[in-house]
Amino acid sequence: MNDKKKSTIKDVAALAEVSIGVVSRVLNPGTGSVSERTRQRIIAAMQTLSYTPQSAARELKTNLNNTIGLVVADISNDFFSEISDLIVRRAREMAMNVILVTTQEDPLLERESLEMLMQKRVKAIIATPTSANKDMWQSISNMGIAIVFIDRYLEDFTGASVIGFNNETSARQATSYLVEQGHRRIGWISGPLNTSTSLQRLEGYKKGLQAQGIECNKQLIAVKNFRDPLASQSLDELLSLADPPTAIIIGNTSIAPVIMSRIRELKLAVPDDLSVIVYHDSHWSRLLSPSISVIKHPLEELASKALLSLSSEQQKPCELDSILVKRESVSRIK
Numbered sequence: 001m002n003d004k005k006k007s008t009i010k011d012v013a014a015l016a017e018v019s020i021g022v023v024s025r026v027l028n029p030g031t032g033s034v035s036e037r038t039r040q041r042i043i044a045a046m047q048t049l050s051y052t053p054q055s056a057a058r059e060l061k062t063n064l065n066n067t068i069g070l071v072v073a074d075i076s077n078d079f080f081s082e083i084s085d086l087i088v089r090r091a092r093e094m095a096m097n098v099i100l101v102t103t104q105e106d107p108l109l110e111r112e113s114l115e116m117l118m119q120k121r122v123k124a125i126i127a128t129p130t131s132a133n134k135d136m137w138q139s140i141s142n143m144g145i146a147i148v149f150i151d152r153y154l155e156d157f158t159g160a161s162v163i164g165f166n167n168e169t170s171a172r173q174a175t176s177y178l179v180e181q182g183h184r185r186i187g188w189i190s191g192p193l194n195t196s197t198s199l200q201r202l203e204g205y206k207k208g209l210q211a212q213g214i215e216c217n218k219q220l221i222a223v224k225n226f227r228d229p230l231a232s233q234s235l236d237e238l239l240s241l242a243d244p245p246t247a248i249i250i251g252n253t254s255i256a257p258v259i260m261s262r263i264r265e266l267k268l269a270v271p272d273d274l275s276v277i278v279y280h281d282s283h284w285s286r287l288l289s290p291s292i293s294v295i296k297h298p299l300e301e302l303a304s305k306a307l308l309s310l311s312s313e314q315q316k317p318c319e320l321d322s323i324l325v326k327r328e329s330v331s332r333i334k
Contacts (some may be wrong), residue, residue: 001332004006006175006240007049007050007051008051009023009024009027009051011049011051012042012045012046012049012051014101015045016038016042016044016047017041018038018041018042022034022038022042023042025064025094026038026042026043026094027040028111029144029217034238037309040307042096043093045241046154047199047317048163052288053306065097065100066095066097066123067094067097067098067120067122067123068091068096068098068099068122068123068124068125068126068310069098069099069113069117069120069124069125069126069127069133070084070087070088070098070099070100070101070125070126070127071101071102071110071113071114071125071126071127071128071129071154072084072100072101072102072103072104072127072128073103073104073105073128073130074102074103074105074254075100075102076103077150077253077254078235078253078280078282078283078284079253079254079280079282079297079299080102082299083150083151083299083303084100086300086302086303087303087307088100089298090303090304090307091307094307096123097121097305099122101113101116101117102192103130105130106130107130107131107132109131109138110129110130110132110133111132111133111136114133114136114137114140116135117140118139118143119138120143121145121314122145123145123146123310124145124146124147124310125140125145125146125147125148125271126148126149126150126306126307126310127148127149127150128149128152129151129152129153129154129194130194131154131194131195133206134139134154134156134157136158136255137157137159137160138155138157140159141159141160146159146161146310146312147159147160147162148160148161148162148163148306148309149161149162150163150164150165150302151164151165151197151302152195152196152197153196153317154196155187155196155210160198161309161317161318162317162318163302163305163306163309163317163318163320164196164197164317164320165202165297165298165302165319165320165321165322166249166320166322167197167200167201167319167322168200168201168203168204168207168320169204169250169321170201170204170295170322170323170324171200171201171202171203171204171205171249171295172204172205172207173204173207173208173324174204174205174277174295174324175204175205175207175208175209175249176212176230176237177209177277177324177326177330178247178249178275178277178330179209179212179214180209180212181247181275181330181331181332181333182277182332182333182334183215183245183247183333184214184245184246184248185217185220185245185246185247185282186205186209186214186220186245186246186247186248186249187220187221187238187244187247187248187249187281188202188205188220188221188222188248188249188251188252188253189221189222189223189235189238189248189249189252189255189259190202190222190223190224190250190251190252190255191224191225191226191251191252191255192224192225193223193253196251197302198223198251201279202221202251203250205251212279212310219241220238220241220245222234222235222237224255230233230257231255231258231259232259232261232262234255234259235248235259235262235263235266236260236262239266243263245274246274246275246333247271247274247275247276247328248274248275248277249276249277249278250257250276250277250278250279251279252279253278253279253280253282256278256280256285257281257284258274258306260284260288260292262276263276270290270292270329271290271328271329271330271331272331275329275330275331276293276329276330277292277294277295277314277324277329278293278294279294279295280294280295280296280297281294281295281296281297281325283293285327285329289328290327290329291327291328291329292327292328292329293324293325293328293329293330294324294325294327294328295322295323295324295325296307296322296323296324296325297319297320297322298320298322298330300321301316301320305318305320
C-alpha cells in the first residue's frame with residue numbers, strides 16, 4: 001500500500017511562490033488574468049509534484065464549469081485539425097476539458113452546436129465562426145461565456161476576442177514574390193468570400209498586383225465553395241482563358257488538395273507549366289516533389305494565445321505573422 005502523501009494546491013502554490021488564488025486562476029481560465037511567465041512556473045510546479053487535473057477537480061470547491069467549447073469549420077481540413085489538436089493538448093495542460101464540434105461551414109449546424117454548448121454552460125467558446133448567427137453569439141456573450149474567434153471574425157461584433165493572421169499582408173507578399181519572379185498573369189483561387197479570411201487574402205492579392213504596377217483582372221480570380229466536389233473546375237476555368245495564368249495562389253487550405261489533384265490529372269508540370277503557392281503548410285506540401293511553396297501560419301502561437309486570452313479581459317484583435325516559405329514550386333520567367 002502506498003502511503004505517500006498526495007500533493008495539494010497549497011504545495012503547488014508554495015513551490016511556484018504564488019498564492020493559492022493564482023494557481024486556481026490557472027486551473028480555471030476566465031476567473032482572472034495570469035502572466036505567461038507565472039503560468040509556466042505553476043505548470044512546472046504541478047509537474048514536479050505530480051499534481052494532476054483530477055486532484056485539482058477534487059480540491060477546487062467551485063461551481064464554475066471547467067469545460068470549453070471548440071467550434072471549427074471543417075475537421076477534415078488539415079488547418080483546422082491541426083489547430084484543434086494543439087488547442088486540446090494545450091487545454092489539457094491547463095486542466096480544462098474540451099467539447100469539439102464542427103460546423104461544416106453550415107450556419108444552421110453552427111446554430112445547433114452553439115445551442116448545445118449554451119445548454120452545457122461551458123466556460124468559454126473558441127471558434128472559427130461562419131458569417132451568420134450574430135444574434136446567437138450575442139446571447140452567448142450576454143450569458144458571460146467568454147468568446148474567442150480564431151482565424152476569422154464576425155463584422156461589427158464586439159463581444160469576442162479575435163486572434164488571427166496577417167492575411168492581407170501575406171497574400172500581398174506572395175503575389176509580389178511571383179511578380180518578382182517574372183509572372184504577370186497570376187491566378188487566385190479561393191473559397192466563398194463570406195468570411196473575413198477570404199476577403200482579407202483577396203484584398204492582399206489585389207494590393208500585391210497594384211504595388212507591382214499590374215492591373216487586377218477579374219478573369220484570373222476563381223471563387224468556389226470549398227466543399228463542392230466540382231471545385232477543381234476553378235483551375236480548368238483559369239487554364240481555358242485565351243491568356244492563362246503562369247502561376248496561381250490557392251488562398252484556401254480546404255480547396256488546395258483538390259486543385260493539386262487536378263494539376264496531376266492534367267499532367268501539368270510544377271513549376272515548369274504552372275507555378276503554385278498554397279496557404280497553410282500541410283504535411284503533404286512538404287512531401288510532394290517538387291515541394292510546394294506555402295504561406296506558413298504560427299499555429300502553436302495561435303493555440304496558446306487563444307487559451308491565454310480566456311483569462312484576460314483584453315479584447316483587442318491580435319494579428320499573428322504568417323510567413324512565405326519559398327520552396328520548389330515557383331519558377332522564374334525570364
